[in-house]
Amino acid sequence: MTISAGDQPIRSAGDQPIQGDDTVAAIATAAGPGGVGIVRVSGPRAIEIVAAVLHVEPPTLSRELRLGWAHAASGTRVDQVLAFAMRAPASFTGEDVAELQGHGGTQNLQALLAAVIDRGARIAEPGEFTRRAVANGKLDLLRAEALLSVIQAGSDRAWRQAQHDLEGRLGEAVADVEARALKVLAELEGWIDFPESDLDAKSREWITAEIAAVCDRCGELAGSFRHGRAMASGIAVALVGAVNVGKSSLLNALVGVERALVAPSPGTTRDWLEVQTVWDGVAVTLIDTAGLRDAPDPVERRGIELGETRVAAADVVVVINDGTSPWDDGARFGERALITRSKGDLGGDARGALVTSAKTGDGLPALRQQTLALAGIADREGSEAAFVTTARQHGRITAARDAFAAAYEVWVTKRPPEVVAIELRAGAHALAELRGVEVGERVLDEVFARFCIGK
Ligand SMILES: Nc1nc2c(ncn2[C@@H]2O[C@H](COP(=O)(O)OP(=O)(O)OP(=O)(O)O)[C@@H](O)[C@H]2O)c(=O)[nH]1
Ligand SMILES: [Mg+2]
Known part of the structure; x- marks a missing residue:
């Protein structure tokens, strides 16, 4: 081949x-x-x-x-x-x-x-x-994945991201890192094959800087997964809180239709429900849950349990306090929690939480915006960069980053160049796999392209 x-x-x-x-x-x-x-x-x-x-x-x-x-x-x-x-x-x-x-x-x-x-x-x-x-080499793997995303895109931004990837945006970014890694590898291979011509200080410095840069770039791309996945697959946002705090009212206000039942009596929502919507071009699944309380009724208890399973998988958990039930700080949801104070039109202490009102609509734009930010979705300017969007891509870019980090470590601790080369090769291989290209022949091409005949 x-x-x-x-x-x-x-x-x-x-x-x-x-x-x-x-x-x-x-x-x-x-x-x-x-x-x-x-x-x-x-x-x-x-x-x-x-x-x-x-x-x-x-x-x-x-x-x-x-x-x-x-x-x-x-x-x-x-x-x-x-x-x-x-x-x-x-x-x-x-x-x-x-x-x-x-x-x-x-x-x-x-x-x-x-x-x-x-x-x-x-x-x-x-x-x-x-x-x-x-x-047949008509498409690389990344573009094949992008093609699938174009077809499946559920929102405007998912579609635009997929079209960028279909043009080869991610592929180019990965190919660029890969080429840099292969250049370093070629330099090292040359040294391994001809150890008598020792590396000068400048080459050493260059190798150190390049391995670090390649590792950083892979880390950056790996870090883009949160955004990329959220854009491509959409995000799930759960509304939780004690009974009667206004979860269902908030859901209705956020989607603009009366989707969930609202009533003054606590325990109105007994079964979680999902509604699809789009915020700033991103597909959002909103999940309304049964209000939390020590429910004597086994049906209500089961409803709460089922909701908890769904909340566990949500990207963002909007924790709702109405100022009358005991304050819920949402600590159990860690970084996924967005703490809010509902029924803002009634006044009262908000304890620094985001104030919303389903009745007047106050605070809803801020709630949408903070939710997207918490889900790792960059603003529109940031969305022109290359993003990793699938678990396969994330797995490969992470493997590459780890291999380059290991290469850096063995290089700066002055281990034999063969050991550094092994790690670099592993990193380049992971990148090649990411693009769906095998690397063996290309390393050789790079190596020999840098030699003059007879050396
Ligand atoms: N003034 C005011 N009342 C609200 C607001 N949001 C909800 N309510 C009232 O609060 C009561 C409970 O609202 P729901 O939306 O059913 O609350 P919930 O959290 O879904 O309740 P459960 O499903 O029983 O857990 C209703 O009487 C609503 O009209 C708000 O923003 N302002
Ligand atoms: Mg409800």
Whole structure:
């Protein structure tokens, strides 16, 4: 396998696209009624199969749309379609791809799909087209993940972040750190191979500074996960407090509709409920819970317990005090707690907590803003940076940071360069894994690029 330099993803050997040994097909558009529906086919027999469905010769299919009738294997007409073909490697998957654009609708598309399957294609696994695109070097792993995020984005900011990543923003940031680490590694490898030419003080200084910088940058990217994940997946915000403090009223005021039951009697909410909303472009799940008290009723007690499980998983816990029930400082929620004083319109001591009123709406913008800040969501200016958004990415960037920290430690304590190289290689490997690129050949390329012939 040869691997290209820079931010371009891997290409397979011999510059030939990897053709999966079978041809896969799927309905590429959403299920249900729709103006148009697409059946996509990819693999070595894609064009031949779609040509057979259309009763035409394969060479007649090209990137130009062609109008025709799709036929079932039995020969009966299924639907009038537009069809086109993209020949490998110039396609999304890097394989031969052909598409049938028919009328939308579940039955129609199932019939078109059957026409393709009956001629020898296999139904694609989830994500298989993208997986083939990655295998063929059309997309790196980060962009494949971003593609998924674009499709799944539940808020404006999640979508914009995913589009940035699809353009390769995170990939570029990671490739940049990786290249710096490989440069240091190349310098060390040279020294290991030719120990008689000792490193001068300047090179040593440069190596120290570079390892530290690379480690810091990985730490920064690892730290961006909180924001990145919150943006990509949204945040869960739980409203908790004693009975009757105004949790349900606050939820209703925050979403602007009467979603939860409100009543002057304590114990109105017996079962937690969730409402989806969007704050400043971020998807927010608001959770109303049963008011806390020593409830004699087992149903109410169970309601409180179930709420606690949900609260345990929330990103932010808004602790509500109305000034009459015993003050709840929310200490059990640690850094997730946002302490508030409700029913601000009635006055009274707020003990420095954020004052809100479901009745007048006072304090609600501040509550939204402080909640987002507590969830680690940066303001809009900060959102142009590269962010780590998935647990896989976070795992790899953390592994890289730890390896570079170890490299720094062994380097400054003057251990043998071989030991430093092992850690650097581990860090670079974690970054390469993060991008979905293997590192072995690239290290060698870097090493030899820095040598002159004969040395
Ligand atoms: N004046 C005033 N009254 C409020 C405010 N918020 C809630 N209330 C009143 O407080 C009472 C309890 O409100 P709820 O929203 O049901 O309180 P809760 O915390 O959900 O109560 P439980 O579900 O029983 O735990 C109701 O009579 C509300 O009208 C507010 O901002 N100002
Ligand atoms: Mg309630």
